[in-house]
Amino acid sequence: MSANAPTDRPSPKSWISAIAPYVPGKAADASGRPVIKLSANENPLGTSPAARAAFGPAGADLATYPDPGASRLREAIAAQYGLDPARVIYGTGSDELLHIAASAYAGPGDEIVYVRYGFSVYDIAARRVGAVPVVACDKDYGTDVDAILAAVTDKTRVVFVANPNNPTGTFSSRTEIARLHAALRADILLVIDQAYAEYLEAEQDDGALDLAMTAPNVLITRTFSKIYGLAAERIGWGYASAEIIETLHRIRAPFNLTTTAQAAAAAAIADVDWVEQSRAHNAKWRTFLCDEVTALGNFGLSFVPSSANFVLVLFEGALTAGQAFEGLMQAGYATRWLPGQGLPNALRITIGTEAHMRDIARLLREMAEG
Ligand SMILES: *Cc1c(COP(=O)(O)O)cnc(C)c1O
DSSP states (O other): TTTTTSSSHHHHHHHHHHHHOOOOSSSSSSTBBBBBOOOSOOOOOOSSSHHHHHHHHHHOOOOOOOOOTTTHHHHHHHHHHTTOGEEEEEEEHHHHHHHHHHHOOOOOTTTEEEETTTOTTHHHHHTTTTOEEEEEBTTTBBOOHHHHHHHOOOTEEEEEEEESOOTOOOOOOHHHHHHHHSSTTSSSHHHHHHHTTSOOOOGGGGGGHHHHHHHTEEEEEESSSTOOOOOGOOOEEOOOOOOHHHHHHHOOOOOOOOHHHHHOEEEEOOOHHHHHHHHHHHHHHHHHHHHHTTTTTGEEEEEOOOSSSSSEEOSSSSSSSSHHHHHHHHEEOOOOOEETEEEEEEEEEEOOOOOHHHHHHHHHHHHHHO
């Protein structure tokens, strides 16, 4: 049958049928029993009290559309980072921004490049617009700038790099990001997804925001879902040249941020103490988890060095990642096992509270020692 022959039902575009749906982190075990969720990189400390206080009253008027220009939020973001508020874009999660970046700059036949073990949304964003996803090899689970550059062809329109990367936690230095940008053709949009940037140490600045301020082909994206503890409200933001931002506004959903989301996010970004407290908690318990995993090295456990709020733990001994995933689930903890992303030997574990991390360390030891 020819592709254009009439059928008895609507048929999706072939590139849509080829999409493997996004798999969210689990919040319940197979029987539906709720578990502690160390599977979605949420903030274990919760939401900033200032954001919570702003959220409540903002919900009073449900009949009126939200501010389509999100002006208060843009002003708050711009004030925090010394940016031009007119060049701040906002999305229903940074997911929306990743999708509209792909749709605005790539289409059928074009290519979108990202690294193996990159964020799973890049594959969906590329396929959704009929573009060809091109996967560059990793280097020790991290971003390999040379492999990305080698994957670029005349058809490349967009390059996605998450820094730090999810699910590996790896970080590319300012030098590496600058080298990537300098070697890319000027007509290729470089999207640097900084969902975990707030977890970095001050000296780890990858320079992406500076590039977005000055270069005509760089978009950075940020999210309120991770350190700000506002995942339920679906808020992301981005920064790029005036021209890119004007393009993205054409295709973002018209009232894409709810009134409560705008109010909560504007308060959250100004609460620098909460961010610092969350960052310090994360750094401390990430080190703890890594040390505990190192102590289980004889049993084949190791980890990929992480700059984010999770650790990719590798299982290369008698205890497999699949067994560890099941064992932790039985004990009431959901973690992320990613055989579908080519990581059958690894579990991504979000940094939780002190009690959760101590418990995870104990459970891993018990399982490893058999
Ligand atoms: C969590 C995450 C996002 C974004 O999520 P939103 O909730 O849609 O803002 C984007 N990129 C990466 C790499 C992530 O891990």
